[in-house]
Amino acid sequence: MSDKYVIEIKKRPWYEWLLWAVWLFAQVFIVQNAVASRVELEPRAETLFWISFVVLLIVGGVVWFMRRSK
Amino acid sequence: MSNQEKSKLTRRDFLRLMGIGAGAVAVGAAAKPSLALSANPSFEARHFSDPAGRPQRPWWVKTVDQPTTEIDWSKMQRYNEGYKPEFGTGTVRGAGFVEYIGQEKGDELNKKSAAVLKDGIVNNVPGYTLKDQALVTANSMRMPMSFLGPQKAKTPEERGGTKWTGTPEEGARIIRAAMRHMGVATVGFVELNENTRKLIYSFDPDGKELVFTNDAEPSETETQRLIPNSAKYAIVYTIQMSEETMKRSPTPLGQQTTMLAYQRFTVVQGSTQEFLRGLGYMGLGSSTINALAIAPAFGVLAGLGEMSRLNRMITPEFGPMVRAFVILTNLPVATDKPINAGIMEFCRRCKKCAEACATGALSFEDEPTWETRGPWNNPGHKAYFEDSVKCMTYWREVGTNCGICFSVCPFSKKDKAWIHEWVKAGSSVAPFLDGFFRSMDDAFGYGAQKDCEEWWTLDLPEFGTDSSGMI
Numbered sequence: 001m002s003d004k005y006v007i008e009i010k011k012r013p014w015y016e017w018l019l020w021a022v023w024l025f026a027q028v029f030i031v032q033n034a035v036a037s038r039v040e041l042e043p044r045a046e047t048l049f050w051i052s053f054v055v056l057l058i059v060g061g062v063v064w065f066m067r068r069s070k
Numbered sequence: 071m072s073n074q075e076k077s078k079l080t081r082r083d084f085l086r087l088m089g090i091g092a093g094a095v096a097v098g099a100a101a102k103p104s105l106a107l108s109a110n111p112s113f114e115a116r117h118f119s120d121p122a123g124r125p126q127r128p129w130w131v132k133t134v135d136q137p138t139t140e141i142d143w144s145k146m147q148r149y150n151e152g153y154k155p156e157f158g159t160g161t162v163r164g165a166g167f168v169e170y171i172g173q174e175k176g177d178e179l180n181k182k183s184a185a186v187l188k189d190g191i192v193n194n195v196p197g198y199t200l201k202d203q204a205l206v207t208a209n210s211m212r213m214p215m216s217f218l219g220p221q222k223a224k225t226p227e228e229r230g231g232t233k234w235t236g237t238p239e240e241g242a243r244i245i246r247a248a249m250r251h252m253g254v255a256t257v258g259f260v261e262l263n264e265n266t267r268k269l270i271y272s273f274d275p276d277g278k279e280l281v282f283t284n285d286a287e288p289s290e291t292e293t294q295r296l297i298p299n300s301a302k303y304a305i306v307y308t309i310q311m312s313e314e315t316m317k318r319s320p321t322p323l324g325q326q327t328t329m330l331a332y333q334r335f336t337v338v339q340g341s342t343q344e345f346l347r348g349l350g351y352m353g354l355g356s357s358t359i360n361a362l363a364i365a366p367a368f369g370v371l372a373g374l375g376e377m378s379r380l381n382r383m384i385t386p387e388f389g390p391m392v393r394a395f396v397i398l399t400n401l402p403v404a405t406d407k408p409i410n411a412g413i414m415e416f417c418r419r420c421k422k423c424a425e426a427c428a429t430g431a432l433s434f435e436d437e438p439t440w441e442t443r444g445p446w447n448n449p450g451h452k453a454y455f456e457d458s459v460k461c462m463t464y465w466r467e468v469g470t471n472c473g474i475c476f477s478v479c480p481f482s483k484k485d486k487a488w489i490h491e492w493v494k495a496g497s498s499v500a501p502f503l504d505g506f507f508r509s510m511d512d513a514f515g516y517g518a519q520k521d522c523e524e525w526w527t528l529d530l531p532e533f534g535t536d537s538s539g540m541i
Contacts, residue, residue, distance in 0.1 A: 029488060029489075032487065037486075037487055040483070040486050040487060042487075042514070042515065042516065043515070044514060045515055045516065048513070
């Protein structure tokens with residue numbers, strides 16, 4: 001048994017950062033629309049935007065968790 | 071490395087995230103700068119960026135040489151607003167309606183209308199209650215309006231000076247600045263030539279003939295209103311209606327925002343006429359509501375909006391939630407060009423207004439047509455002509471103006487949410503997405519009729535409109 005370890009550190013590729021940027025922008029966009037829909041007195045639109053926000057948040061969380069544990 | 075250490079956010083990652091977040095907000099704010107960059111979005115003072123005071127419009131609103139409505143000037147004739155039996159033409163407004171349906175039917179509908187309104191008060195029908203109808207009456211109060219204007223302002227000579235002079239750009243800019251201050255949403259200018267003169271009514275609603283003359287000064291007789299040929303420019307402007315209020319249509323409550331826009335018009339027209347007089351120029355206005363000129367047509371030529379399936383003008387900024395008006399002047403002004411913001415193209419696929427129309431008065435045709443639906447339409451342009459008799463009949467049946475088509479239109483938005491700007495831009499550059507946008511508009515519940523009693527609990531801004539929308 002060797003007493004040496006080889007630790008391979010992989011830098012996240014640029015496109016992964018880009019995808020997270022898109023995800024974050026989508027979240028900001030959806031939250032703005034949700035909040036603004038309340039101002040616009042459009043309750044159905046507000047609800048749908050909040051649902052979209054939660055769904056995308058969960059998707060992002062799951063992806064992040066899976067990537068982290070790799 | 072433990073899991074705890076693994077989940078720690080490094081300083082580098084943190085800075086990256088902050089960078090991404092700031093970028094996301096910046097991109098969103100670029101779509102709607104006033105939301106992010108102004109401490110108080112309801113007031114944002116800027117200087118005109120154009121010598122003529124033309125507004126800085128969204129990038130997807132393109133200036134074009136020809137309007138998106140095809141016009142055949144050789145087939146277009148001056149049209150009479152008031153119905154003229156000798157021509158068999160005229161709009162359905164006022165007495166014209168009875169001419170098209172007959173006196174008996176007219177009387178029957180008037181009785182029906184009165185009964186609906188009475189029932190609304192007796193049974194407290196939402197939107198028809200006493201307070202709703204009282205508000206309609208209140209907002210129907212108007213300032214005196216006339217072709218020549220109040221004529222009370224001192225002329226430059228009476229002040230001991232000479233008339234204002236400046237370049238056409240300066241003329242346009244000061245008119246825009248003044249009229250915006252008076253409560254106008256948008257202002258544009260069109261030169262009156264052989265063609266555009268055809269958009270001046272031949273007869274006003276009161277039956278007086280509008281005649282162009284070589285007289286130096288405008289005048290009015292028992293039968294005619296005389297427009298000097300030197301009045302070479304049309305000032306066309308819009309006044310906003312309350313989208314939130316119109317969403318209560320068709321009820322008297324929904325109607326009163328239209329009445330309020332007309333009331334404000336009477337003030338703006340008189341003020342503008344007096345302002346022009348004070349500068350040493352003439353300002354010729356409407357003698358009554360819907361007089362003098364086909365204002366939406368001038369609006370389209372001046373680039374304030376595009377024609378639509380409603381057969382009304384839809385603006386990029388306020389959708390159809392505006393009323394358009396015209397004043398003629400001899401003050402030299404820089405004129406404007408039409409626009410293409412993808413609105414007419416969107417109407418081809420949308421049809422939401424036609425589907426929502428209670429009487430099927432609006433066109434379901436895929437393409438606009440040269441064929442009119444009746445003598446209440448003015449031929450010479452390619453449009454989605456409406457059956458105005460069906461429309462007006464419904465007004466009588468519900469005892470009030472309608473406005474359903476205005477309120478369901480996907481362009482009728484308050485524009486607080488970034489999505490609206492994105493959809494309008496997307497529609498302009500990628501018309502193949504129009505059907506999808508229409509479906510989403512339905513899915514998100516836009517255009518649904520709102521609770522009339524709730525309206526009385528809302529703390530709406532002045533006139534129920536948002537003047538920070540643009541410009």
